[in-house]
Amino acid sequence: MAKSKPRVKVPKTASKDEVITIKTLISHKMESGQRKDKDGNVIPRQIINKFTCDFNGKTVFSCDLEPAISANPYLEFSAKVPESGTFKFTWLDDDGSEYSTESKIAVE
Amino acid sequence: MTITRRQVFALGAGVAAVALTGLPRVTFAEEDKVQAAIDAFSGGATPETANVSLTAPEIAENGNTVPISFAVDSPMSDDDHITEVTLLAAGNPSPDVATFHFTPMSGAAEATTRMRLAKTQDVIALAKTSTGKVYMDRKTVKVTIGGCGG
Numbered sequence: 001m002a003k004s005k006p007r008v009k010v011p012k013t014a015s016k017d018e019v020i021t022i023k024t025l026i027s028h029k030m031e032s033g034q035r036k037d038k039d040g041n042v043i044p045r046q047i048i049n050k051f052t053c054d055f056n057g058k059t060v061f062s063c064d065l066e067p068a069i070s071a072n073p074y075l076e077f078s079a080k081v082p083e084s085g086t087f088k089f090t091w092l093d094d095d096g097s098e099y100s101t102e103s104k105i106a107v108e
Numbered sequence: 109m110t111i112t113r114r115q116v117f118a119l120g121a122g123v124a125a126v127a128l129t130g131l132p133r134v135t136f137a138e139e140d141k142v143q144a145a146i147d148a149f150s151g152g153a154t155p156e157t158a159n160v161s162l163t164a165p166e167i168a169e170n171g172n173t174v175p176i177s178f179a180v181d182s183p184m185s186d187d188d189h190i191t192e193v194t195l196l197a198a199g200n201p202s203p204d205v206a207t208f209h210f211t212p213m214s215g216a217a218e219a220t221t222r223m224r225l226a227k228t229q230d231v232i233a234l235a236k237t238s239t240g241k242v243y244m245d246r247k248t249v250k251v252t253i254g255g256c257g258g
Contacts (some may be wrong), residue, residue, distance in 0.1 A: 019215030032224070034201055060213040068197055068205040070173040070222040070255075077208070080215035 004028045004048075008089055010103040014081040022053065023076045026091050026099060032067035048073055048099075050092040056085040083107055142198045142232065146244075149194050149234050155244035160193075162233040162245040168225060171255030177220035180235045180243065184210075190217035192236045199229030224255040 009023040026048065033045025045067060052062040060079045079087070084107045090100040146155065159181040168174040182190045189212045195205035210217050217235065225231075228250045235243045 055213065058213065059209075060211055061219075062209045063219070064207040064209075066202065066204040066206055068200050068202070068224050070224055074220070074222050076177070076220035078214055078216040078218055080213050082213075 004091070004093070004099050006089060006091060006099050006101045008087075008101055008103055010087055010105055012104075013106050013108050016107050017080060017082055019078050019080050020105075021076060021078055022087070023074075024051070024053075024089055025072060025074045027072050028091075028093075030067070030069060030071045030073060034067065046094045048091045048093055050090075051075060052090045052092075053077070053079065054088045054090075055079060055081075056083070057088075060087075081105055081107060138198055138203075142196055142203050145194075145196050145203050146232070146234060149192075149236065150242040153240075153242050155234055155242040157244055157246075159243045160233050160235050160245040162231065162247050164231050164247045164249050166248075167250045167252065169252045171225040171227070171251040171253055173222045173255070174225050174249060174251075175220065176223050176231060177218065178233045178235075178245070179216070179218035182217050182237065184212055184215060184217060186212050187238070189214075189238050190235050191238050193217060193219070194234045195223070196232040196234070197223065197225060197229060198232065200224070200226045205231075225249060225251045226254045227251050 004026050006026040011020050014020050028048050031043055031046040035043050037043055047065060047067055049065055053060050061077050063075060065073060087103045088100060090098060092098055161179050163177045180190045180193060190210045192207060192209055194207040196203045197205050205223050208219050230246050230248050233245045
């Protein structure tokens with residue numbers, strides 16, 4: 001499978017203490033472990049099981065995902081912006097790999 | 109494949125047998141699983157049906173991607189904020205969908221995601237506050253095509 005590609009949408013600027021909406025999407029098949037292949041063997045589970053959003057090193061929001069989340073998991077959530085800084089987004093795969101991306105925001 | 113008259117009768121009898129015996133048992137098992145998940149989340153307290161608003165389509169044509177969002181009414185201050193929200197799907201092979209962890213830095217206890225639904229069923233959102241209260245909301249979603257690849 002192609003490497004999972006994360007995409008996030010964060011406003012470039014915000015006013016102090018504004019609550020912004022962040023949208024994230026990552027390409028991933030989210031194999032549930034419930035499906036069977038043609039020969040009737042169960043396809044092993046492989047999902048992204050955890051998502052974390054940090055702002056300047058402090059966790060703002062995190063989420064434990066289960067197989068009931070659709071392929072290419074989409075997450076939309078809020079965050080408060082007290083100062084200029086960097087949001088770091090991390091996705092953890094069942095196979096141990098980690099996908100991450102960062103996004104800067106400036107307080108005006 | 110052609111279906112003979114005999115097979116039609118056999119099929120009908122089979123469906124009737126399932127309807128009579130199979131389904132009610134499955135439903136009870138589901139309710140038990142959901143209740144166990146609710147108890148595990150709330151620590152035995154009965155959740156109050158308030159403050160949480162769960163938004164889900166009434167009819168989901170494709171059970172593979174059902175958009176779902178929730179918002180919890182909370183001041184999100186350091187003393188009083190939502191710490192955890194969990195989504196449960198009563199009729200899925202495993203009721204857990206996702207658990208969201210919030211902090212006062214989240215600003216608002218709301219999120220949107222897309223989930224899989226195996227069949228027509230109830231979706232439940234449970235929220236826990238930092239003061240120990242538990243709130244819930246429940247919505248029924250009709251599913252045209254199930255999304256668990258069975």
